[in-house]
Structures are given as structure tokens and as C-alpha cells.
Amino acid sequence: MAILTFLQGVMNWFIPAHLSGDLHTRKRVQMFIISHIFGPIIATPIPLFLWFADPQPLWHVPILAASIYGFWPFLALVKLFPRAYTPLAMASVLNLTFCIMWGTYNYGGTSSPFLVWLVLVPLLAFMYLGSTWTARVFVFSQITLGIVALYGFYLYGDFPTHIPVENMVVAGVLSALGSNIYVFMMAAYYSSVVDSQSELIKEIDRHQYTLKALTQAKDEAERANGAKSEFLAKMSHELRTPLNAVLGYSEILLEDAELDGRGEQIADLQKISAAGKHLLAMVNDILDISKIEAGKMALHLENVDLDKLIDDVEATARPLAAKNTNSFSVEKRSELGTVRADATKLRQAIFNLLSNAAKFTQNGQITLAASRNAEWLEIAVIDSGIGISREQQNALFSNFTQANSRIAAVYGGTGLGLSLSQNLCRLMGGQIEIESELGKGSRFTIRLPAPSEQSAAGQAAPIARAAVQDEAFLAESEAEADQRKAGFAAMSGHMPDHERRPRLLVVDDDRAFLELAERLFMKEDYTPICTDAPQSALQIARTVKPAAIFLDILMPGFDGWDVLAALKADPVTSDIPVFMISILSERAKALAAGADGIVMKPFDASKVKAALAGLKAVRGQPRAKAANA
Structure with a gap:
């Protein structure tokens, strides 16, 4: 145990500080250090045998010994030049290849017992460098060049015969034993490292990868959001100005064409005007969504007469519903009174829902239903159109998302209307809820907090006091819950009717x-x-x-x-x-x-x-x- 502790301390001393933080790199450096400490010791019997067995050992045996013991200086070089670990590891592998090839060339050639050590070259190279493409090319190229050189000497030259091949049995045994001891030692150490650290490494790697991915995603999102905001800020004026000109001039030309009775031009100008209005609406939606995402969308609160608002929306939506020969009706259970809200954004959200209902319903019925209890204002748009499946509802409120590609191809649209409407309602403290069945129509319900007029009367203009009073906030009567149950369901199921x-x-x-x-x-x-x-x-x-x-x-x-x-x-x-x-x-x-x-x-x-x-x-x-x- 003391020896292992000492060995671990030696390895830790040699490991460069900037490499110790990465567990994978640390493990490779540990393999490098332990192999360089014990490698020359394991190979020592080979130059000793050759020195005594070779009648003339100079200078090929000393060169071989120098190459073998030359692995020790690499330890000092790694300590002195920690940032040069990769080139030092590659140089060490080259030294190992030279050592094997030098011994093979001088003692036995292609029949040399020292060729068995060549197996260690890729093993150690990948342990030191990892299995990267650079390491693979490096290892493959040097082994290939060494073998090609040996084969070239075999074909076109003669290998030295310092010791006859038949007298190299002891050298072969020493080579086989030494290489096996070396491989056994490295494999055993590697296995112990893997067994003790594999689970920890996996967990740490997972957390490091997650943290790095989150950091990168956060940085990229911030850069993208900044670039998007800057782009939209610069382009909003540039886009809206020419569009307003297109719409204005098309209306003028359309009036002139109608006065002059130019029927063919009237149809073309109407298409230009419709396309311009569609493009302008899309630009406005994109800019509004961007403002909401950036937290820059401001609410302009005022006392809104809900009955008048519904009447205004009805006047706008009735001809829209009639385009596809739909019947349009308005249902109000009682006088709605006033509410503290942003009238423009509320009207926009309602109109988006009615526009969708009119687009996806033909020869059917569209109903705008409005009701109010002590806490909530609920405005529902009910249609008998194509309906939406449960699977399609999950992504319905995402930007640029429509129920499916077929619907987008047939009915058109950008998929921004519902997303914008949902964001506007959430900004006002509510949300849009959906009930729908494929082929049987849909019901979209806007639910917004709407304190009673009595509780709201004593509250000032700031948005905090436009919220519900404390007692009403924490409780709601059974009758009010029953009223809500009659027609309005939450997105993820009906809310219990008897609870506060x-x-x-x-x-x-x-x-x-x-x-x-x-x-x-x-x-x-x-x-x-x-x-x-x-x-x-x-x-x-x-x-x-x-x-x-x-x-x-x-x-x-x-x-x-x-x-x-x-x-x-x-x-x-x-x-x-x-x-x-x-x-x-x-x-x-x-x-x-x-x-x-x-x-x-x-x-x-x-x-x-x-x-x-x-x-x-x-x-x-x-x-x-x-x-x-």
C-alpha cells in the first residue's frame, strides 16, 4: 500500500497543473508517466544480453541502450515543458519505434525476435494521445514506414549478422517475457483506473457537458436575441414605410379604377392591396412577439367598456365571417361592465381568434360568447370548422406553427396569430384555452383576471392595484364556479367547480x-x-x-x-x-x-x-x- 501511495505521489508530481483538471487527459498523462518509469527497467535484460552475446557490441548495442534509457528524460521534459505534452508524447512513440527497428535491423532482420515489441507502439500511442484522427494517422504512418524500410532492406540489402539467428533464442524469450510484462502492467493499471473512476467520470462528464452546453446555448441565445432585436429595430421602419406606401397607392389606384370601370385592373389591385395588408400584419406580429420575448412590451391600461368592445369586434368580424358564408352570432349572459385592461391588445387577441375561426370554417356557425364573474372575464370564440386533434393542440401556440402542413398549404397563414394572442393574454395575466375535436369544430377561450367593479373602484391606476383584492383573490363562490363550468374549460381539463x-x-x-x-x-x-x-x-x-x-x-x-x-x-x-x-x-x-x-x-x-x-x-x-x- 505504501508503494502504491508513493507511486501515486510521484505521478501527481509529474502531471502538469493545466492537464490535471480534465480527467481523460489526466489519465493519459498517468499512463505516459508510469510507462516511462518502468519501461526501461523491464527492457534492461535485452541490452545486457546483447552486450555479452555480441562479439563486437560497439556501437549498435550502446545506441540501443541509449534509446531505451532515453525514455526517462521525457519525464523531466514533461515537467519542464507542460504545454508541450502532445509533441513530447509523439516524440516518445517515435523513439520507441526507432528502438524496435534498430534492434530488429541489427539482430535478425525480418526474423528478429524484437519485432514482437512493435505491438506496443499503437497501444502506447493511443494511451498517450487518445484515439484522435491525428493519433491514428501518426501511428499508422510510422509503423508502415518502419515495416516498409525493413522489407526494403530484405529485398535489396543485407542485414548485419552480429549474432546468428539460431543463437537469438534467449533474446526472443527475453523479448516475449518483457513485452508481456509491459502489456500486463499497463493493462492492469488501466483496468484499475477504469474500475475505480468510470462511474465518477461518466457522471462528471455528463455534468460538465451539460454545463458547457447550457453555457454555450445561453451565450448563443443572448447573441442571437441581441442580433434579432437590433435587426428588428432597424428594419421595422424600413419595412413598414414602403408597405404603407404600397397600401396607400393601391387604394388610390383601386378607387380610380372603380370610378373608370376598369374591371381587370380592379381585380389585380385588390390582390395587391390584400397581399400588402397580409405582409404588414405579419411584420407587426413578428415585431410584437419579439417585444414580448425581450420583455419590452408595455401594457397601456385603461378602463375598458367591455360591452362596447364586444360590439366593435362584432362589427369588424361579421363581414369577415360572411366571406365563407358563415353565420355569426354574439352571446352575452349579462352586462359585462368595465375592466382595467389594454383595450388594443385585448381586441387584437379576440380578432385573431375570430379571424382563424372564419378562415377554417365554411358554411358553418361562428359564435362570440362573453361572460364575467367576480374574478374572471371569459371571451370564447366557438366555430363548427375543421377542428384540431389532441396531438396538434400541443404545439398550436408556438411561433410559426400550424396544425399540420396540409392545413398550411390549403388555408395559408404564418402560424403567428395564436402564438401572439397567447403571449398577449399571458402578459395581461391570463391565457387562451382550447377545446377541440377533429371534424367537430373548436372553442378558444380567453380568460383574463377581471375584479368586480366594486373592488376595482377603490383601486388606483398602477397595475398592482388593478389586481384582485386579497379576500376575493383567495376565494370564489360556488355559483361563480358553476357559471364558469357552463361553457369554459381549462386547457388541461375542467377545473373543479366547488373549490376556492x-x-x-x-x-x-x-x-x-x-x-x-x-x-x-x-x-x-x-x-x-x-x-x-x-x-x-x-x-x-x-x-x-x-x-x-x-x-x-x-x-x-x-x-x-x-x-x-x-x-x-x-x-x-x-x-x-x-x-x-x-x-x-x-x-x-x-x-x-x-x-x-x-x-x-x-x-x-x-x-x-x-x-x-x-x-x-x-x-x-x-x-x-x-x-x-
């Missing part, structure tokens, strides 16, 4: 995780509001004022620590409990940064219950008390 549901905000860039979290929180009697856009978390929190926030740490660009700092720095959201979500145990760091706790991934029901135990214990109390619980 405080809201939770979940922020994670993994959509699969958001779906899981949504189901788990719903089972625990909470209403989850999920977003995969961390840049929008602060705005949503200010709008919704959730009972708690669950925040993933590792997110590209704007990570969880950045979001946590923004939440705690804002007086409106600073008292909201925040639980960090992570695959690593960073509780101390999370608490020091202002979080109330940390929930480890993978997420399951037991961890959800543990995190929410304090919140459930104080349900119904004012928010400030809940936050301190």
Missing part, C-alpha cells in the same frame, strides 16, 4: 414541465398561471398578484435569479412568496437572494404539497399574512 382557488404563477422555459405543474397545482386546489417567457414574469405578477410564484432557475437569457431580483425590487411584488425550482440544491443561495424556499426537480405531488403547506394553512387570510407564513 388562489392563483399561482409558474415560470419555466420547459413547456412540458409547465403542463405537469399545471395539473399538480390544480389537484391541490390552486389556479396555476403558467408562462415560458421569464421576461414577462414581473408584468404578470404585477397584474395578477398571485398567492405565490414558482420560478425556475435555469432559463436562457433572463434566468431565475434575474427574475427574482426584479420581483423583490418592485414594491408591488416584493411581498409575494417566491419558490425557486432547480435540479441543484441551492437553498442557501435562494434564501439569501430573497426567495421563500426551493423546490427540487423532478416535480411531484409530495413536493407540491410541502411547498404549499404554509399557504394552505393561512388560506383566507390577507395576502401579507400569507406571504409571511
Whole structure:
């Protein structure tokens, strides 16, 4: 044991510091050091035998001995020139090849017993250098050249006969024994290293690769996002200006053509105008999505008369629905009143849903249904169109995504409308939910927080006070839940109708995780509001004022620590409990940064219950008390 400890200490002393961090490289350097320490000792009997067996050993035996013992100076060279390890390892392999070829040439030629040592050349080369293409070419080329040289001497010259081949039996035995001892020693050491470190190496390599990939992805995402933002900022004016000119002049020419009765030109100008409007709408959508992703989309809150808003949308959507000979109707269960919201963005989201319904429905029925309870505003667009399968719904709200390629080819579109509408609704603290069956139509429902007029009347303009009051925030009546059940279902299933549901905000860039979290929180009697856009978390929190926030740490660009700092720095959201979500145990760091706790991934029901135990214990109390619980 003491010998092994001493040997390990010697090897550690020779290993350069900059190579010790990489376990793969460290292992190769260890093999280099141990082979250079014991290699000359194992080969010593061969020059000793030749010295006494050869009548005239000068100078070929001393040259062979110098080559054998020349491996020891390589240890000092590696220590003195640590950054030259690779060329030193290649030089060592060349020295080994020369040693074998020199002994073979002087003692036996192509029948030399020393040729058995040639097997060590690729073995040691790959141990020192790794199995790279450079190492492969290097090893193959030098072995090939050596063998070709020997064969050339065999064909066109004579090998020296210092010792007859029949008298080389002892040399052959020594060569076979020495090479086998050498291979045995290296293989045994290599096997012990692999057995003791393989699992650790795999785990460390996996984490290092993941960390490196995440770092690279984060850097690339930041660079790409910066380049995209810069490009869009520069191009928005350049794109919109000529498009506005195209649309303006096409309208003028269209009016002139209609007055002059030029029928052929009217059709062409109408196509130009329609194409220009489509392109302008697409540019606007792309710019809006980019603003949301960059966290630069601002809400312009005002008191919106919902009944007037629905009437305006109806006036715009009715001729749109009539293009495919669809019937259009509006259903309002009662007067909707006013709500604090961004009228332009809400109207845009509703109109996008109606536009899709009109496009994918022919000779059918389109209904715009609106209702409101004490907490939620729900606006649904119901159609009897082609419908959407469950599999197609999963990616429906992604950028540039449509249900399938056939639909895109037949109906056109860019796949931006639903994504933009979902992002706008999430920015306002809500979301769009879908119910659909292939061939039987679809129902898209916009659900936005809408406090009652009485509770909203005493609140000021800031967005924090536009949220629901504490008591109403933590409880909802059975009648209101029954009203919601009558026509509006959540994306991942109907929400229980008899429960009181405080809201939770979940922020994670993994959509699969958001779906899981949504189901788990719903089972625990909470209403989850999920977003995969961390840049929008602060705005949503200010709008919704959730009972708690669950925040993933590792997110590209704007990570969880950045979001946590923004939440705690804002007086409106600073008292909201925040639980960090992570695959690593960073509780101390999370608490020091202002979080109330940390929930480890993978997420399951037991961890959800543990995190929410304090919140459930104080349900119904004012928010400030809940936050301190």
C-alpha cells in the first residue's frame, strides 16, 4: 500500500497543473508517466544480453541502450515543458519505434525476435494521445514506414549478422517475457483506473457537458436575441414605410379604377392591396412577439367598456365571417361592465381568434360568447370548422406553427396569430384555452383576471392595484364556479367547480414541465398561471398578484435569479412568496437572494404539497399574512 501511495505521489508530481483538471487527459498523462518509469527497467535484460552475446557490441548495442534509457528524460521534459505534452508524447512513440527497428535491423532482420515489441507502439500511442484522427494517422504512418524500410532492406540489402539467428533464442524469450510484462502492467493499471473512476467520470462528464452546453446555448441565445432585436429595430421602419406606401397607392389606384370601370385592373389591385395588408400584419406580429420575448412590451391600461368592445369586434368580424358564408352570432349572459385592461391588445387577441375561426370554417356557425364573474372575464370564440386533434393542440401556440402542413398549404397563414394572442393574454395575466375535436369544430377561450367593479373602484391606476383584492383573490363562490363550468374549460381539463382557488404563477422555459405543474397545482386546489417567457414574469405578477410564484432557475437569457431580483425590487411584488425550482440544491443561495424556499426537480405531488403547506394553512387570510407564513 505504501508503494502504491508513493507511486501515486510521484505521478501527481509529474502531471502538469493545466492537464490535471480534465480527467481523460489526466489519465493519459498517468499512463505516459508510469510507462516511462518502468519501461526501461523491464527492457534492461535485452541490452545486457546483447552486450555479452555480441562479439563486437560497439556501437549498435550502446545506441540501443541509449534509446531505451532515453525514455526517462521525457519525464523531466514533461515537467519542464507542460504545454508541450502532445509533441513530447509523439516524440516518445517515435523513439520507441526507432528502438524496435534498430534492434530488429541489427539482430535478425525480418526474423528478429524484437519485432514482437512493435505491438506496443499503437497501444502506447493511443494511451498517450487518445484515439484522435491525428493519433491514428501518426501511428499508422510510422509503423508502415518502419515495416516498409525493413522489407526494403530484405529485398535489396543485407542485414548485419552480429549474432546468428539460431543463437537469438534467449533474446526472443527475453523479448516475449518483457513485452508481456509491459502489456500486463499497463493493462492492469488501466483496468484499475477504469474500475475505480468510470462511474465518477461518466457522471462528471455528463455534468460538465451539460454545463458547457447550457453555457454555450445561453451565450448563443443572448447573441442571437441581441442580433434579432437590433435587426428588428432597424428594419421595422424600413419595412413598414414602403408597405404603407404600397397600401396607400393601391387604394388610390383601386378607387380610380372603380370610378373608370376598369374591371381587370380592379381585380389585380385588390390582390395587391390584400397581399400588402397580409405582409404588414405579419411584420407587426413578428415585431410584437419579439417585444414580448425581450420583455419590452408595455401594457397601456385603461378602463375598458367591455360591452362596447364586444360590439366593435362584432362589427369588424361579421363581414369577415360572411366571406365563407358563415353565420355569426354574439352571446352575452349579462352586462359585462368595465375592466382595467389594454383595450388594443385585448381586441387584437379576440380578432385573431375570430379571424382563424372564419378562415377554417365554411358554411358553418361562428359564435362570440362573453361572460364575467367576480374574478374572471371569459371571451370564447366557438366555430363548427375543421377542428384540431389532441396531438396538434400541443404545439398550436408556438411561433410559426400550424396544425399540420396540409392545413398550411390549403388555408395559408404564418402560424403567428395564436402564438401572439397567447403571449398577449399571458402578459395581461391570463391565457387562451382550447377545446377541440377533429371534424367537430373548436372553442378558444380567453380568460383574463377581471375584479368586480366594486373592488376595482377603490383601486388606483398602477397595475398592482388593478389586481384582485386579497379576500376575493383567495376565494370564489360556488355559483361563480358553476357559471364558469357552463361553457369554459381549462386547457388541461375542467377545473373543479366547488373549490376556492388562489392563483399561482409558474415560470419555466420547459413547456412540458409547465403542463405537469399545471395539473399538480390544480389537484391541490390552486389556479396555476403558467408562462415560458421569464421576461414577462414581473408584468404578470404585477397584474395578477398571485398567492405565490414558482420560478425556475435555469432559463436562457433572463434566468431565475434575474427574475427574482426584479420581483423583490418592485414594491408591488416584493411581498409575494417566491419558490425557486432547480435540479441543484441551492437553498442557501435562494434564501439569501430573497426567495421563500426551493423546490427540487423532478416535480411531484409530495413536493407540491410541502411547498404549499404554509399557504394552505393561512388560506383566507390577507395576502401579507400569507406571504409571511
